[in-house]
Every structure is written in C-alpha cells, then in structure tokens.
Amino acid sequence: MARVLIRNVSVLVVPESGEGRVDDAQDIQIEDDRITGIAPTTEQRRDGSGEVVDGTGLLAVPGLINSHTHSPMVMMRGAAEDLGIDDWFNRRIWPMEVNLTPERVRVGARLACAEMLLGGVTTFVDHYFHAEEIAAAAIESGIRADLAPTFFSSAGPQAIEAAIDTARQLSGLHPRITASLGPHATYTVSDDDLRRTAEVARAEGFRIHLHAAETDDQTQASLDKLGVTPVEVLERTGVLDAGALIAHGCGIRESDLPILEQYADRTAIASCPKVYLKLAMGPVTPIKALRTIGVPVGIGTDGAAVHNTLDVWEAIRLTALTQKQREHDAEWMPLSETLRLATRASATAAGQSTQLGALEPGRQADIALIDLSAPHNQPLHDPRAALVYSARDSDVHTVLVAGQVVVRNRELLTMDLPELLAEARSLAHTLVDLSKGGAVQHYAP
Known part of the structure; x- marks a missing residue:
C-alpha cells in the first residue's frame, strides 16, 4: 500500500452548505489513491513510512x-x-x-x-x-x-x-x-x-x-x-x-x-x-x-x-x-x-460528486497545494478571498492526482515540458492553416 503524508498544511473546508473555512496545521493522510484521514499535526503521526510532503506555509484545496x-x-x-x-x-x-x-x-x-x-x-x-x-x-x-x-x-x-x-x-x-x-x-x-x-x-x-x-x-x-x-x-x-x-x-x-x-x-x-x-x-x-x-x-x-x-x-x-x-x-x-x-x-x-470536490476521508486524493505568499495575495486577511479574487495558476506549488505527486515545487513530473512545448510549436501552424478551404460545420443556429 502506497502512503503519502502531507504534513503541517492549512486545509480549505467547503461544506455542502454554509460558510467555508480554513483549518491550519493539519496532516492529510493518503493511502493509495484515497484520503484516509485529516487531523491536527502532531509529532506522533509521523511514523517514517511512505512519502512525506511538507505543507508548511501552503494551503491544500481540492484539485x-x-x-x-x-x-x-x-x-x-x-x-x-x-x-x-x-x-x-x-x-x-x-x-x-x-x-x-x-x-x-x-x-x-x-x-x-x-x-x-x-x-x-x-x-x-x-x-x-x-x-x-x-x-x-x-x-x-x-x-x-x-x-x-x-x-x-x-x-x-x-x-x-x-x-x-x-x-x-x-x-x-x-x-x-x-x-x-x-x-x-x-x-x-x-x-x-x-x-x-x-x-x-x-x-x-x-x-x-x-x-x-x-x-x-x-x-x-x-x-x-x-x-x-x-x-x-x-x-x-x-x-x-x-x-x-x-x-x-x-x-x-x-x-x-x-x-x-x-x-x-x-x-x-x-x-x-x-x-x-x-x-x-x-x-x-x-x-x-x-x-x-x-x-x-x-x-x-x-x-x-x-x-x-x-x-x-x-x-x-x-x-x-x-x-x-x-x-x-x-x-x-x-x-x-x-x-x-x-x-x-x-x-x-464531472459526474464525480462522491469522489471529488472536497478534502474528506474516503474521497480521491486529488489535491492542490497553493502558495499564497506572493505580493498579489498579501497581506492575507482571508485566504478564501485570495483563492477567489487574487490567486493565479502560478501560485500552485504541488499537485497530487489519485494520491500521486504529479507537480512538485511548480515542476511537472510526468512529462518532459520542453519537449512537448517544442512539439506543439512545430505543429501549430498546420492546424490554423486556412488554405484548404471548407469547414467541418456552419454556424447558423
């Protein structure tokens, strides 16, 4: 069983109704592809097994x-x-x-x-x-x-x-x-x-x-x-x-x-x-x-x-x-x-109402860790307001999907980014070329 512990992270809590909140200093426990527990950070919780992701200074939100x-x-x-x-x-x-x-x-x-x-x-x-x-x-x-x-x-x-x-x-x-x-x-x-x-x-x-x-x-x-x-x-x-x-x-x-x-x-x-x-x-x-x-x-x-x-x-x-x-x-x-x-x-x-959309035990471990320390988010009076009105994609620090770390410290781990960018640049002109004429459809609703 693969285990991941996101340690000492703030957690966005969005209930089904009512006000959301942010809980500070939390540990998120993950086994395989699911969240198994969220609880206040304690020294005893770290047992040395599995991967540990340091969440200090970061805010965990549902992916x-x-x-x-x-x-x-x-x-x-x-x-x-x-x-x-x-x-x-x-x-x-x-x-x-x-x-x-x-x-x-x-x-x-x-x-x-x-x-x-x-x-x-x-x-x-x-x-x-x-x-x-x-x-x-x-x-x-x-x-x-x-x-x-x-x-x-x-x-x-x-x-x-x-x-x-x-x-x-x-x-x-x-x-x-x-x-x-x-x-x-x-x-x-x-x-x-x-x-x-x-x-x-x-x-x-x-x-x-x-x-x-x-x-x-x-x-x-x-x-x-x-x-x-x-x-x-x-x-x-x-x-x-x-x-x-x-x-x-x-x-x-x-x-x-x-x-x-x-x-x-x-x-x-x-x-x-x-x-x-x-x-x-x-x-x-x-x-x-x-x-x-x-x-x-x-x-x-x-x-x-x-x-x-x-x-x-x-x-x-x-x-x-x-x-x-x-x-x-x-x-x-x-x-x-x-x-x-x-x-x-x-x-x-997305057809995933019971699996995604909240950081809760039993749900899929799809998690984004956000760094709100940049000037455009500071001072941080209300992290919820920062998420809605200030945050940018560049504030994303770490990303997990199904319990797997796919972005770490703003670096994509699963694909060669320079290679795929070069591939896209080399082919893009062939897609926007209008010299062939015709269209797949005509817009006339």
Missing part, C-alpha cells in the same frame, strides 16, 4: 475541475481574436478543424494537460474529436478526465456510431478516465440523433455532454424555427431523462426552469464566463436561478481558442464577478458559494 473544455484547442490559442460568435465559428474555428488529425489532437492534448496540472487542475471534462488521443495524453500526464467524443448529425450515421463506440472503448480504459456521449449541440444534432444518444445513454449508463442554449439568440432561433427552446428539445428527445451536462446555458429562459427542476438530480450546467464576455454573447449563465431549483453549476474554461488559457482560477474569479453584475447584487455569489461551485458543484458536473 480544481475544469467542468467544460475542448483541450486540444490550445493549438488555436490566439488564432481567432476580436470576432463575434458567428465569424468566430464560420471564419476561423470550424475551417481550422478541417485540419484535425489524431497526431495534432494528441499534441494539443498533451500541452493542455500540462497547462492544467501546473495550474492545479486535476480533472477536466472534455468534448472533442479523436478522444482516444486525449485519453492517451491524460493517462501519460497523470490527470483525470471525462471525455465525450464529439459528433454532428451532418457527419452521418457511421460517424455518430463511431463516436459512441469510442466512448464505449474509453469507459473501461483506465481508472482515471471516464466517458460521456458527445452530441455537439441541439442546433447541430437532429432530434432523431439526440433520441438515439439518449437511448444508448440510458441502456449503457453514460451521461450526455453537449452544448445547449449557449446564448439567448440561440434560444430565440430555436423558438422561431421549432417552436420550442433548446431545453425543451432536450426534454422531448430524452436527453434530460438520461442525464446531461449542459455547456453554457446562458439562453435558459424562465419557462425552462420547471423543466430542468424535474431533472435536477441528473442535470448539471457548466459555466465558462470569460467566453461570454469575450464573444459579447449577452447574458451569462443564470446561476442563481439554477441553484434555486437545485441544478448544480460547475465552472469551466471552454477551449483555449477563445478563453486563451485553461486557467480555472481566472474562471472562478470571473464567475463571481459576472454573477454579481448579472444580479445587480454585490452580496450574491459570496466567497463560500463561489468556492462551492469550484469544488463540490464542479465535481457533480
């Missing part, structure tokens, strides 16, 4: 969860700027994705996994093509991942079945890899294909991860064309009944709330606020209304082709700020609620 992203899109970082959502898709992203190959996806996924681990992200929930290559990168890096192989109806029945088969293959591939079904969106996948997806999900125990009601304009377009909102599409096709992670949900209408409430035990929303600001998408995810009806909301970055980074700390901060602005209420989205979204609720969005 961050990126609730919705497209990890290989780091290869498009900075290549689609200052565009509205229509042109972003139609002039840049979907024409670039004509160039996707398994190798380019693998290289991008390796870079993304490195970036996330160094920033304290221990789990990411992904939605992209060539998901088997993303799985290989995740396994190599030591990160945890839920992977949804993406498909459009325009690709045809064979491509859809191939994506579903990929999810089947991934589901038993590795203890740190889980799989979801990945129809792209309600406006790019037909009702018949959504019904087929829901049938497979129910029969085989998959969740469904897709985009829906991304903007209010999308919702209005659905009403104009179909007479129903995207959420109503998800209900009538059985997607909500099967269980779904909905990316964005900024266009959720008040009339959708009673529908979502019926499925609150198996539905979650992933909110990625930087994207909504950058693409001028209009209203942000209605988190207060969703929380009122019991629908959990996780925090994500979306892909780096629009977010530019996979920095979940930035996404946490922007979630709090945009929600205060949305509700015109400075007292809404207080520190403890924001941290609960970043931990427990994001674990639910």
